[in-house]
Amino acid sequence: MSAGHAAAAHVISAEVGETHFTVHIGDGQIAHLGSLWAERAAGEQALVVFDGNVAGHAEAAAASLREAGLRTVMAEVPPGERSKSLSELDRLCREAARAGIRRADAVVAVGGGVVGDLAGFLAASYLRGVRLVHVPTTLLAMVDSSIGGKTGVDLPEGKNLVGAIWQPSLVVMDTATLDTLPGRELSCGFAEVVKYGLLDSPELFDRVEGWPAPLPGPAGPLLDLIRDCVRHKLDVVSQDERETGLRASLNLGHTVGHGIEAAAGYERYHHGEAISLGLLAALRIAERIRGLDPAWRDRTRTVLERHGLPTRLDPEVRTPDILAAMGRDKKADSTALNMVLVDEPGVVLLRQDPPADMVISAIEELRA
Amino acid sequence: MSAGHAAAAHVISAEVGETHFTVHIGDGQIAHLGSLWAERAAGEQALVVFDGNVAGHAEAAAASLREAGLRTVMAEVPPGERSKSLSELDRLCREAARAGIRRADAVVAVGGGVVGDLAGFLAASYLRGVRLVHVPTTLLAMVDSSIGGKTGVDLPEGKNLVGAIWQPSLVVMDTATLDTLPGRELSCGFAEVVKYGLLDSPELFDRVEGWPAPLPGPAGPLLDLIRDCVRHKLDVVSQDERETGLRASLNLGHTVGHGIEAAAGYERYHHGEAISLGLLAALRIAERIRGLDPAWRDRTRTVLERHGLPTRLDPEVRTPDILAAMGRDKKADSTALNMVLVDEPGVVLLRQDPPADMVISAIEELRA
Numbered sequence: 001m002s003a004g005h006a007a008a009a010h011v012i013s014a015e016v017g018e019t020h021f022t023v024h025i026g027d028g029q030i031a032h033l034g035s036l037w038a039e040r041a042a043g044e045q046a047l048v049v050f051d052g053n054v055a056g057h058a059e060a061a062a063a064s065l066r067e068a069g070l071r072t073v074m075a076e077v078p079p080g081e082r083s084k085s086l087s088e089l090d091r092l093c094r095e096a097a098r099a100g101i102r103r104a105d106a107v108v109a110v111g112g113g114v115v116g117d118l119a120g121f122l123a124a125s126y127l128r129g130v131r132l133v134h135v136p137t138t139l140l141a142m143v144d145s146s147i148g149g150k151t152g153v154d155l156p157e158g159k160n161l162v163g164a165i166w167q168p169s170l171v172v173m174d175t176a177t178l179d180t181l182p183g184r185e186l187s188c189g190f191a192e193v194v195k196y197g198l199l200d201s202p203e204l205f206d207r208v209e210g211w212p213a214p215l216p217g218p219a220g221p222l223l224d225l226i227r228d229c230v231r232h233k234l235d236v237v238s239q240d241e242r243e244t245g246l247r248a249s250l251n252l253g254h255t256v257g258h259g260i261e262a263a264a265g266y267e268r269y270h271h272g273e274a275i276s277l278g279l280l281a282a283l284r285i286a287e288r289i290r291g292l293d294p295a296w297r298d299r300t301r302t303v304l305e306r307h308g309l310p311t312r313l314d315p316e317v318r319t320p321d322i323l324a325a326m327g328r329d330k331k332a333d334s335t336a337l338n339m340v341l342v343d344e345p346g347v348v349l350l351r352q353d354p355p356a357d358m359v360i361s362a363i364e365e366l367r368a
Numbered sequence: 369m370s371a372g373h374a375a376a377a378h379v380i381s382a383e384v385g386e387t388h389f390t391v392h393i394g395d396g397q398i399a400h401l402g403s404l405w406a407e408r409a410a411g412e413q414a415l416v417v418f419d420g421n422v423a424g425h426a427e428a429a430a431a432s433l434r435e436a437g438l439r440t441v442m443a444e445v446p447p448g449e450r451s452k453s454l455s456e457l458d459r460l461c462r463e464a465a466r467a468g469i470r471r472a473d474a475v476v477a478v479g480g481g482v483v484g485d486l487a488g489f490l491a492a493s494y495l496r497g498v499r500l501v502h503v504p505t506t507l508l509a510m511v512d513s514s515i516g517g518k519t520g521v522d523l524p525e526g527k528n529l530v531g532a533i534w535q536p537s538l539v540v541m542d543t544a545t546l547d548t549l550p551g552r553e554l555s556c557g558f559a560e561v562v563k564y565g566l567l568d569s570p571e572l573f574d575r576v577e578g579w580p581a582p583l584p585g586p587a588g589p590l591l592d593l594i595r596d597c598v599r600h601k602l603d604v605v606s607q608d609e610r611e612t613g614l615r616a617s618l619n620l621g622h623t624v625g626h627g628i629e630a631a632a633g634y635e636r637y638h639h640g641e642a643i644s645l646g647l648l649a650a651l652r653i654a655e656r657i658r659g660l661d662p663a664w665r666d667r668t669r670t671v672l673e674r675h676g677l678p679t680r681l682d683p684e685v686r687t688p689d690i691l692a693a694m695g696r697d698k699k700a701d702s703t704a705l706n707m708v709l710v711d712e713p714g715v716v717l718l719r720q721d722p723p724a725d726m727v728i729s730a731i732e733e734l735r736a
Contacts, residue, residue: 086458089530090523093454097525125493128520128531129610152496155458157465162457163496164532242497 008220010227014234016149017241019167023147023234025226027219029174030060030135033108034068037133037170043105045071046133047096049119050110051079054137057177058110061135065108073099077118081266084118084153086162092122106131106169112138112185113145113271117163120151124166132168137177139189139216140272143196143229146171148237148250158328165242175223178216186215187308188272194303195252195279196229198296201346204228209303249348252340253279255326256363262325264317269310276309277366284362285354286341296344313366322363376588378595382602384517385609387535391515391602393594395587397542398428398503401476402436405501405538411473413439414501415464417487418478419447422505425545426478429503433476441467445486449634452486452521454530460490474499474537480506480553481513481639485531488519492534500536505545507557507584508640511564511597514539516605516615526696527630533610543591546584554583555676556640562671563620563647564597566664569714572596577671617716620708621647623694624731630693632685637678644677645734652730653722654709664712681734690731
């Protein structure tokens with residue numbers, strides 16, 4: 001903790017739905033969590049939800065909260081996607097009840113996407129809604145899952161099938177937590193960063209394209225990069241919280257990506273790796289439907305490869321299985337398969353039900 | 369089903385939060401459910417949630433939906449409060465997933481408060497929110513639980529501790545379902561009707577006071593009575609969906625009532641019976657704090673007794689247990705015990721932390 005770190009932090013004020021909140025991005029921000037929360041909080045307690053991989057960060061967060069005068073209760077969940085279940089939610093709700101958590105108190109989610117999604121749904125549903133603070137400790141959670149209010153758990157029938165839209169009251173991103181993150185997890189987060197480059201503007205794409213290996217990269221520019229990804233997502237989500245239109249653009253690379261992830265049984269590819277492949281497939285389809293300049297796909301492939309992300313599809317993951325998994329996505333969400341396409345970075349459109357042969361050949365070309 | 373019935377139905381247009389919906393109240397309305405839903409629905413399927421006590425009504429609702437061109441999937445839950453659990457929610461979510469329920473499809477809750485609360489939370493959380501239709505089949509569900517959007521389940525640590533605020537897209541009340549309702553359940557619903565009389569106006573109180581036994585009473589005036597209770601609740605809820613202020617007025621009689629219900633282990637007294645006692649205690653406290661004319665309490669007691677509701681507290685339900693249960697309510701919701709008081713019917717105020725001796729003596733006087 002140092003005043004210098006705090007001074008260098010970015011602060012973004014956001015308004016989504018009826019919720020106003022701030023996002024703080026800086027090196028060493030966890031040490032300031034308590035004072036940032038105490039500035040706005042009426043509550044007296046915090047339930048800190050975390051997994052064993054980030055026990056140290058969770059303890060630092062709790063210490064900062066206690067220093068600011070809050071009582072803290074620690075709730076550890078097992079690491080990994082299997083914790084995103086209704087039975088784990090049940091267990092956490094009972095912990096909240098025994099701790100006497102009230103509506104003005106906070107659930108503080110310290111960790112990556114799994115902890116954030118689970119603790120977020122806990123905050124949305126316990127007492128029909130208590131305050132939520134996100135302390136994302138992975139690059140993926142910082143640029144993506146801690147922003148936008150999507151919370152939820154999985155069913156055996158599919159991922160994220162049960163949940164709520166629930167906005168945090170505060171988000172504190174401490175880039176120091178990225179220093180100990182495994183390289184594979186950093187890469188996965190970077191796949192979403194590449195997505196923002198394509199969605200946002202040629203200017204952001206250029207910065208993403210030039211990002212040096214190894215991740216996470218130089219400290220000052222890293223804060224700016226995360227800030228600009230967060231700003232892009234907040235801008236979209238504030239216009240379309242419940243994904244009736246524009247928000248679907250954030251799914252660039254996710255239509256085919258989810259299909260690959262599911263067809264490979266969620267083991268072979270982590271989420272960001274599947275998105276890496278999905279981005280390339282989406283760009284290929286955009287070339288055929290929209291006449292996107294193929295140079296963008298070449299440049300995207302180069303930057304993905306530089307940061308250790310897959311750009312060739314494992315031949316053992318079969319195309320029919322990918323298509324079947326994409327069909328299940330379609331069934332749950334709407335009557336149509338929605339594909340996000342780009343004309344160039346920053347010019348995005350949604351295309352319902354793209355021709356099946358184009359989707360199939362884009363997947364096949366990932367094997368080349 | 370008859371056109372005559374349909375013509376006599378009341379229709380209330382409501383707007384709560386961002387949700388617009390209509391409430392239909394009439395004799396034989398279930399037969400019109402399908403056409404009412406098809407008028408507004410984009411979806412193709414309905415998941416009909418019900419318990420064994422109302423299997424006939426659920427089948428009638430499903431038949432009407434099928435007649436209007438929807439596919440229906442039946443999801444039966446065991447009758448009784450124990451179905452309000454996260455494990456039952458889990459089971460229903462998996463049924464929804466296997467049935468391929470989409471966001472535009474409807475969860476249709478046919479039954480009383482338990483089914484409505486559980487199915488409502490299912491609708492709120494499956495795919496982070498699908499459409500919800502309430503078909504309340506008890507007087508309590510018609511005048512109270514189907515209106516206002518509170519949904520949820522219980523924990524071993526307390527009732528309604530997990531849930532969501534989720535408004536229905538349509539509410540269809542068929543008073544024919546009341547004809548076969550056990551007398552005790554009708555009485556429980558009537559306790560809430562008496563509450564609305566006290567909250568709304570001397571005029572509504574007069575109509576409630578003059579209501580003849582046995583329940584449910586004469587058909588035409590019954591539709592008007594239910595309509596006016598629903599209107600009162602909608603008026604309050606549309607101003608304060610998340611209960612930050614005004615909505616708390618609907619808890620008249622519930623502070624002490626919940627305490628009695630919990631202290632008696634949810635067996636000795638059904639909810640409405642506990643509210644009957646709670647209303648009398650609240651009026652007694654209002655006499656002492658606000659100078660309420662004691663005649664209102666006498667008149668209230670008379671109408672409660674006429675409809676078979678308890679006005680004397682079982683000596684085996686101990687005052688310290690009631691106070692302890694009230695304290696647990698307080699802990700979960702806010703830092704203060706909130707008591708709703710009336711100066712006269714229609715003039716309502718909230719009082720935080722009323723003097724403990726007044727609460728205790730009001731409970732003791734219920735034993736006299």
